[in-house]
Amino acid sequence: MPELPEVETIKLGLAPHIIGQTIQSTLIRESRLRWPVDPELNLKIAGQKINSLKRRGKYLIADLQAGHLIIHLGMSGSLRIIMIALEQPRKHDHLDIRLDNGKIIRFHDPRRFGAILYTTEPIEKHPLLVRLGIEPFDQQFNDRTLYSITKNRKAPIKQILMNSQLIAGIGNIYANEALFQAGIHPGTIASNLNMIHCKKLVASIHDILLRAINLGGSTLRDFVSSEGKQGYFQQEHEVYDQLGKPCSRCKTPIVMKRQNGRSSFFCPKCQKN
DNA sequence: ACGCCCTCCTGTTGGC
DNA sequence: TGCCAACAGGAGGGCG
Numbered sequence: 001m002p003e004l005p006e007v008e009t010i011k012l013g014l015a016p017h018i019i020g021q022t023i024q025s026t027l028i029r030e031s032r033l034r035w036p037v038d039p040e041l042n043l044k045i046a047g048q049k050i051n052s053l054k055r056r057g058k059y060l061i062a063d064l065q066a067g068h069l070i071i072h073l074g075m076s077g078s079l080r081i082i083m084i085a086l087e088q089p090r091k092h093d094h095l096d097i098r099l100d101n102g103k104i105i106r107f108h109d110p111r112r113f114g115a116i117l118y119t120t121e122p123i124e125k126h127p128l129l130v131r132l133g134i135e136p137f138d139q140q141f142n143d144r145t146l147y148s149i150t151k152n153r154k155a156p157i158k159q160i161l162m163n164s165q166l167i168a169g170i171g172n173i174y175a176n177e178a179l180f181q182a183g184i185h186p187g188t189i190a191s192n193l194n195m196i197h198c199k200k201l202v203a204s205i206h207d208i209l210l211r212a213i214n215l216g217g218s219t220l221r222d223f224v225s226s227e228g229k230q231g232y233f234q235q236e237h238e239v240y241d242q243l244g245k246p247c248s249r250c251k252t253p254i255v256m257k258r259q260n261g262r263s264s265f266f267c268p269k270c271q272k273n
Numbered sequence: 274a275c276g277c278c279c280t281c282c283t284g285t286t287g288g289c
Numbered sequence: 290t291g292c293c294a295a296c297a298g299g300a301g302g303g304c305g
Contacts, residue, residue: 003298034281034300058299075298076283092283111282113299128301155276164300171298240298260277263296 002073004169009216015053017081021099022049030094034115057132057168067120074113133166143199150190158186173240178204180239185271186264239265
């Protein structure tokens, strides 16, 4: 579920509940995530105030007084705010962070590809973050920077978009959707894109991500009580998971193709190599 | 440096 | 209805 817009939505929903609060305690029910949760996590972060909440790529970063909590939701992770003693933990509720205001941040992740890490190193030097590529909403992300990323690469453009070490935050859904909107075939070799393609693609990426964030935002009011709601952007998918359905522009049935182990969906008529 | 493939894990779905 | 394989929104790590 969580690509850039979902993580941004979670950040916005979580922030008012947790910013300025002090962590009272941490409860680990299952430490076997992508990386083991530090058994001393509670010792290390209890008593620390949460100063701010940021996003980098698909990572959430809570800045504490003396360090940073790095949270990644993997493929199936979600976070909720719940009231103390109100809800029993469900299966796959792996970790609770109890705050002084009586609220609990509860981490849920059936596939356990997610991660919760604490570091006292400068956050930008953390090995998981240091190699991340440019943020799509960075001022520097424009037609020229995308062109410089693509001009010497032989991989298909879709894989370039999904490579978080080149561009951070775009996953399978938004790569598919942005390429459809830009009229570019997902299998196009990156180095074959010209500046015009790159300009269109940057505009599409911006537009798709912004629209998704805005729609995700409409579920914010449910954030406290609901289990990682899907958000409304899924109703806006033009190609992702739309195999066989008519293209919204030309009515040609949407096609699916495996690319590097992932499903690519596209309109064979509107999207050119 | 680059691109491809494998891996971690559980839950859901579709074909027979 | 049940069984089983395929697949799912990520991404680090290892290899050629």
